[in-house]
Amino acid sequence: MNGQFTIGRKTYKDAKSVVRVKPSLYEVYQNERIYYSKINIVNSFAGMITDYFTEGRKVKDIIESKSASKQDIALQIKKNNVLLEMYKYASALSAKSGKFVIAK
């Protein structure tokens, strides 16, 4: 068994309980696919992204902060700007996006 095992919404964490529920071959197959998704794809980016955003000290307010170093402030600005690029593009707020209204 590779990591945890899921059938529908239920999760099993040890091999014994998995054997007890007698999963179908297709359920076993699906779980193996999920395992490879996690170790090959998700692990290829998740750790790097987490490290990127956790580097340096968290700066709550880059203008007002008196205790943060210049390095921490620069890192915080860079992190904010990465998120801004994603936010602007995905929510149609780029410089060349068109006018529209949201009803929400």
Place this chain on the structure above:
Amino acid sequence: MADAGTDTKFFESAQALFCAMADFLGSSKAKDVLNYEKYPTYQDFKAGKYNGSFKISKLIKDSFAKLRVTGVALEGGRNSIEEILIRDNDWYKSSINIAVKLIEEINKIDKDFAHIQARDWQLMYFRGAQGGNDLMEHIEELFKIANDNEDKLFGDVNKWSPADIYFASKNAEKKIKDSLDTAKLSKFNLTNLNALINGLIDSGHLLGVSLKKSPDNVIIQKMNFQQKENEKLLQKVKFLSVKEDGTDRDIQIYFGEREAKPLIKIRHDPHSGSLGASKAVKTEIEGKSARLGSLTSFGSGNASRGSPGLTDLWARVDPVFAKKLYASFAKGATNYENNIKKMNGQYAELVGKPATTSGAVLKPLIKKAKASPKKN
């Protein structure tokens, strides 16, 4: 513009229908007639009367005639506007909330829209669909020409404008159709497209609306109308924290005041109908009350590339890291592909087939088979 979800075209058309009703009634009457406290369900509403003796069922039918919603019927069981309004009362309430709020506040969007608040129909209501040959299709064609002429700055039309429905006057319809002819003959670009659309909005002839389900209350928010308003929204985007969710295989980046929405979610979707190795990594931006947009590609860590994905946008700020991130992903994706191939071969042998059996053939065989103790 509209996505391909099964119910999407029906609830977006339902919203357009109620907007057309509000347009006919005018702002002073809309709140009184489009009222789910008086008519708690769509059936109650349809059976009702207004102004003493006018049947709401006739108002519905007449308003439907003001819609251009390709492939959507008003009634007739499944696959109709009425079916979704009856099946999901929240869509009925949401349609009322949005229509009433829009007619009340439309003069705040631009004072030239004030004419819509008068009684009687002023506009037509469009929801895009392929093969529609109408205003929304023409706007989408104009976008395609302009975007192609700017090296595909946007990956799809939703990144330029996510409007799900458009209100338009006859004048706007004609102007856009005529512009399509000239755009094909010129180097029509996004600046030209925005000038055309903005001009029609500023003169009260056209409005694109992005719809979110709003059964409780509604906010109408103008987007890209004033740089100042956009800046206010963008200034709130500040990194707060990042979390990896082992169970869901998500990574969540919070950028609000606490660890709740708004957030950015990055997730691999391993689903493949034919048991292939899908490398799709989706980045979703979730606002406090609704989904704001998404990126469907991981990109290739190249800032100058058109149709940007996650690492392409990252490269605009930090090109060195974006390249490293992409390289790591590419390596992982190759390993994933190899492992899925190897695994499919093993499962094919388990069900008595050659290891080279295609995923499409293999899938029903695995589904039928019982689990092998060997795989546990």
